[in-house]
Amino acid sequence: MADLDALRTRFTHALEAARGPGGHGDRPDPARYADDLIARWREPQRRYHTLTHLTAVLDHIDVLREHADDPAAVRLAAWFHDAVYAPDRSENEERSARLAERALAEAGVPGERTAEVARLVRLTVTHDPADDDRDGQVLCDADLAILAAPPSVYAAYTAAVREEYHFVPSDAFRAGRAAILRRLLDLPRLFRTPYGQAEWEATARFNLRGELELLAS
Structure with a gap:
């Protein structure tokens, strides 16, 4: 179960860092935004895209933060992605x-930084950041880090994804999922940060190949 107080604190720290110094008395309370986002991540249709996933992405960003130019923007993008x-x-x-x-x-984040957060969120459509997009690389690697999870965690992830798409017939789901896995395996690199490449790439490819074999069986 997610620690909601800890999550609220993490959001508050990210928002305050993104706002920058000055004008604290005129700014809305971060808690209202944190609570709205937490409520969204707890919606009943979610099985994988839950607070557990959000927390994992935030944890992975902490691991990768030295590779980001603007860690606060990356953390806020994690909160808003999905x-x-x-x-x-x-x-x-x-x-x-x-x-x-x-x-x-509305919360008082400067326009340039707000635009950067929104750009990063949109980047999660493709998970294909440019070679010089350090913030994009950190967010995408953190979002895809589940692919390098231990076998039991990876199995739980794939089961949760299937539950989210319970309305898709089995044959169609298997075909669509297999296509996604093949597309990922065809990429020259799943992870773009040096840490992701060194620590997650090989395990993720092993997991993807194993899932693909199960889908074909």
Whole structure:
């Protein structure tokens, strides 16, 4: 079970870092934004994209933070990525990015940084950051780090994904999931940060190949 107080504290720290110094008395309370996001991540249609996933992404960003140029923006992007989430819709990332633009502007985050958070959220559509996009690399690596999980955790992840897409017939799900796995395996690199490449790449590819074999059996 997620520690909600700890999550609220983590959001508050990220928001305050993104706001920058000055004007604290005129700024909205971070708790209202944290509570709205927590409520979104606890929606009943979610099985994988839950507070557990959000916490894991934040933890992985902490591991990778030295590779980011703007860790506060990356952390806020983690909070907003898939904050709007419906398994049967394809525009979740765009709607989540727009939510970030509205909420962060209202919360007192400068426009340039708000735009960076929204850009990072949109990047999770492809998980394909540019070679010089250090913030994008950290967010995408943190989001994909589940692929390098130990076998039991990876199995729980794949089961949760299937539960989220319970409305998709088995044959169609297997075909679609297999296509995603093949696309990932065809990438020259799953992870873009030096840490991700060194620590997660080989295990993730092993897990992906194993899942693909199970889908084909």
